[in-house]
Amino acid sequence: MSNSLKPDREISGSPPHNFKFIADAMLGRLARWLRFLGFDVLYHRDISDLGLIRIAREQDRYILTRDTRLVKRKGIKYFLLIHSDDPFQQLAEVLDTLNLKRYELLSRCVKCNGLLTRVADKQEIGGSVPEYVFLHFPVFMKCSDCGRIYWKGTHPEKFISNLRDILNVEKDC
Numbered sequence: 603m604s605n606s607l608k609p610d611r612e613i614s615g616s617p618p619h620n621f622k623f624i625a626d627a628m629l630g631r632l633a634r635w636l637r638f639l640g641f642d643v644l645y646h647r648d649i650s651d652l653g654l655i656r657i658a659r660e661q662d663r664y665i666l667t668r669d670t671r672l673v674k675r676k677g678i679k680y681f682l683l684i685h686s687d688d689p690f691q692q693l694a695e696v697l698d699t700l701n702l703k704r705y706e707l708l709s710r711c712v713k714c715n716g717l718l719t720r721v722a723d724k725q726e727i728g729g730s731v732p733e734y735v736f737l738h739f740p741v742f743m744k745c746s747d748c749g750r751i752y753w754k755g756t757h758p759e760k761f762i763s764n765l766r767d768i769l770n771v772e773k774d775c
């Protein structure tokens with residue numbers, strides 16, 4: 603097993619951070635999974651339609667929504683209307699529709715959207731992850747905003763295998 607992360611696995615196409623998103627209140631899981639792939643996605647559970655539209659416009663973000671009435675409101679620059687109610691299908695819709703082929707695992711906090719940085723010395727984080735994890739994983743990443751620690755294996759295997767199906771890749775994520 604290699605000790606190095608592959609921080610930037612290109613499938614093809616444009617860099618991931620060209621697209622920024624803001625997800626509506628119904629799309630929390632989609633927001634998290636897009637972050638897992640390295641995309642910048644704002645998500646506030648209690649945001650109003652007007653607030654969502656304002657932030658999207660100010661920050662040039664695509665609005666991700668399932669709300670057909672919302673997208674008819676004034677002031678929206680970019681939006682993507684999501685059809686499926688299954689989060690994995692929603693993820694596939696976003697990636698397909700915008701032709702996003704490049705992603706960066708373990709680069710962004712799924713919880714708060716902060717950027718992850720590599721922990722230089724893992725002794726620093728002793729005690730903040732389970733002992734087994736500390737002993738068996740060589741590389742840890744830390745969220746620069748909320749401090750949450752990530753490592754390969756943070757995400758359940760089922761998730762990774764579904765992700766492989768969606769992204770059509772066979773290599774290990």
Ligand SMILES: [Zn+2]
Nearest residue numbers: 711714745748
């Ligand atoms: Zn965070």
